[in-house]
Amino acid sequence: MEMAAETAPTEMASSDMSGASERIGRATGTIKSVAGQSDFLTIDHGPIDGVGMGAMTMGFDIAGDVDLTGFSEGDTVAFEVKQGRDGSYRIMSICNTGTEGADCLDTSGHQNRTSGQPRMSRIGRRRVCAGLRLRA
Numbered sequence: 001m002e003m004a005a006e007t008a009p010t011e012m013a014s015s016d017m018s019g020a021s022e023r024i025g026r027a028t029g030t031i032k033s034v035a036g037q038s039d040f041l042t043i044d045h046g047p048i049d050g051v052g053m054g055a056m057t058m059g060f061d062i063a064g065d066v067d068l069t070g071f072s073e074g075d076t077v078a079f080e081v082k083q084g085r086d087g088s089y090r091i092m093s094i095c096n097t098g099t100e101g102a103d104c105l106d107t108s109g110h111q112n113r114t115s116g117q118p119r120m121s122r123i124g125r126r127r128v129c130a131g132l133r134l135r136a
Helices: 009-021 122-130
Strands: 002-005 023-035 040-045 056-062 076-083 089-096 132-135
Touching: 040 076
Parallel strands: 056 089
Antiparallel strands: 002 132, 023 040, 023 076, 040 056, 076 089
Protein backbone atom coordinates (compact mmCIF):
# COMPACT_ATOMS: atom_id res chain seq x y z
CA MET A 1 0.00 0.00 0.00
CA GLU A 2 1.46 3.35 -1.03
CA MET A 3 0.69 6.70 0.62
CA ALA A 4 0.62 9.73 -1.59
CA ALA A 5 0.01 13.30 -0.56
CA GLU A 6 -2.62 14.93 -2.72
CA THR A 7 -4.59 18.04 -2.17
CA ALA A 8 -8.23 17.39 -1.60
CA PRO A 9 -10.02 20.76 -1.69
CA THR A 10 -13.45 19.24 -1.08
CA GLU A 11 -12.33 17.40 2.05
CA MET A 12 -10.38 20.38 3.31
CA ALA A 13 -13.35 22.67 2.83
CA SER A 14 -15.61 20.35 4.77
CA SER A 15 -13.05 20.18 7.58
CA ASP A 16 -12.92 23.97 7.69
CA MET A 17 -16.69 24.11 7.95
CA SER A 18 -16.77 21.61 10.83
CA GLY A 19 -14.85 24.12 12.93
CA ALA A 20 -17.64 26.66 12.57
CA SER A 21 -19.98 24.66 14.80
CA GLU A 22 -17.44 23.74 17.47
CA ARG A 23 -18.19 24.76 21.00
CA ILE A 24 -15.17 25.85 23.01
CA GLY A 25 -15.29 27.18 26.54
CA ARG A 26 -13.15 28.08 29.53
CA ALA A 27 -13.59 27.60 33.24
CA THR A 28 -11.78 27.29 36.54
CA GLY A 29 -12.10 24.57 39.12
CA THR A 30 -10.48 22.10 41.48
CA ILE A 31 -9.23 18.68 40.41
CA LYS A 32 -11.08 15.96 42.31
CA SER A 33 -9.27 13.01 40.71
CA VAL A 34 -6.82 12.04 37.97
CA ALA A 35 -7.78 8.67 36.50
CA GLY A 36 -6.48 6.12 34.05
CA GLN A 37 -3.15 6.82 32.44
CA SER A 38 -3.64 10.54 33.15
CA ASP A 39 -6.20 10.68 30.36
CA PHE A 40 -9.26 11.57 32.44
CA LEU A 41 -9.85 14.28 35.06
CA THR A 42 -12.76 14.87 37.39
CA ILE A 43 -13.06 18.60 38.11
CA ASP A 44 -15.38 20.55 40.39
CA HIS A 45 -15.77 23.58 38.10
CA GLY A 46 -17.61 26.85 37.84
CA PRO A 47 -19.72 27.80 34.81
CA ILE A 48 -18.00 27.06 31.49
CA ASP A 49 -18.17 30.23 29.42
CA GLY A 50 -18.69 29.56 25.73
CA VAL A 51 -20.62 26.30 26.02
CA GLY A 52 -23.46 27.31 28.32
CA MET A 53 -22.66 24.80 31.05
CA GLY A 54 -23.33 25.57 34.68
CA ALA A 55 -21.16 24.78 37.68
CA MET A 56 -20.86 21.10 38.59
CA THR A 57 -18.45 18.25 39.24
CA MET A 58 -17.84 16.13 36.16
CA GLY A 59 -15.27 14.04 34.33
CA PHE A 60 -13.41 15.14 31.22
CA ASP A 61 -11.43 13.23 28.64
CA ILE A 62 -8.06 14.77 27.84
CA ALA A 63 -6.85 15.71 24.35
CA GLY A 64 -3.86 13.59 23.39
CA ASP A 65 -1.38 16.46 23.38
CA VAL A 66 -2.17 17.68 26.92
CA ASP A 67 0.38 16.59 29.51
CA LEU A 68 -1.05 16.10 33.01
CA THR A 69 2.31 15.44 34.64
CA GLY A 70 2.44 17.49 37.81
CA PHE A 71 -1.32 17.78 38.27
CA SER A 72 -2.96 16.08 41.23
CA GLU A 73 -6.09 15.99 43.34
CA GLY A 74 -6.76 19.36 45.00
CA ASP A 75 -4.98 21.51 42.39
CA THR A 76 -6.85 24.65 41.33
CA VAL A 77 -6.85 24.93 37.56
CA ALA A 78 -8.03 26.96 34.60
CA PHE A 79 -8.91 24.90 31.55
CA GLU A 80 -10.27 25.08 28.02
CA VAL A 81 -12.70 22.47 26.72
CA LYS A 82 -14.05 21.63 23.30
CA GLN A 83 -17.25 19.75 22.67
CA GLY A 84 -16.71 16.86 20.28
CA ARG A 85 -19.09 15.61 17.63
CA ASP A 86 -20.18 12.91 20.06
CA GLY A 87 -21.27 15.58 22.57
CA SER A 88 -18.51 14.89 25.09
CA TYR A 89 -16.17 17.61 26.34
CA ARG A 90 -12.40 17.23 26.11
CA ILE A 91 -9.80 19.35 27.86
CA MET A 92 -7.69 21.05 25.19
CA SER A 93 -5.45 23.03 27.57
CA ILE A 94 -5.05 23.30 31.31
CA CYS A 95 -2.86 25.22 33.74
CA ASN A 96 -2.40 25.32 37.50
CA THR A 97 -3.74 28.65 38.79
CA GLY A 98 -2.18 28.01 42.19
CA THR A 99 1.36 28.03 40.78
CA GLU A 100 0.96 29.96 37.50
CA GLY A 101 -1.62 32.60 38.42
CA ALA A 102 -5.30 33.11 37.68
CA ASP A 103 -4.68 34.31 34.11
CA CYS A 104 -2.39 31.41 33.12
CA LEU A 105 -4.53 30.44 30.09
CA ASP A 106 -4.57 34.02 28.82
CA THR A 107 -0.80 34.40 29.07
CA SER A 108 0.04 30.99 27.66
CA GLY A 109 -0.29 31.86 24.00
CA HIS A 110 -2.62 28.84 23.77
CA GLN A 111 0.11 26.49 24.88
CA ASN A 112 -0.16 23.40 26.94
CA ARG A 113 1.22 25.04 30.07
CA THR A 114 2.48 21.80 31.56
CA SER A 115 4.96 21.11 28.77
CA GLY A 116 5.39 24.62 27.36
CA GLN A 117 4.91 23.26 23.85
CA PRO A 118 2.52 24.88 21.40
CA ARG A 119 -0.44 22.61 20.92
CA MET A 120 -1.79 21.75 17.51
CA SER A 121 -5.52 22.03 17.41
CA ARG A 122 -7.59 19.03 16.40
CA ILE A 123 -8.81 21.15 13.48
CA GLY A 124 -5.23 21.61 12.31
CA ARG A 125 -4.63 17.88 12.34
CA ARG A 126 -7.74 17.27 10.24
CA ARG A 127 -6.63 19.81 7.65
CA VAL A 128 -3.22 18.19 7.36
CA CYS A 129 -4.58 14.65 7.21
CA ALA A 130 -7.45 15.51 4.87
CA GLY A 131 -4.99 15.94 1.99
CA LEU A 132 -3.58 12.41 2.31
CA ARG A 133 -5.07 9.55 0.36
CA LEU A 134 -4.15 5.89 0.42
CA ARG A 135 -3.58 4.11 -2.86
CA ALA A 136 -3.79 0.34 -3.19
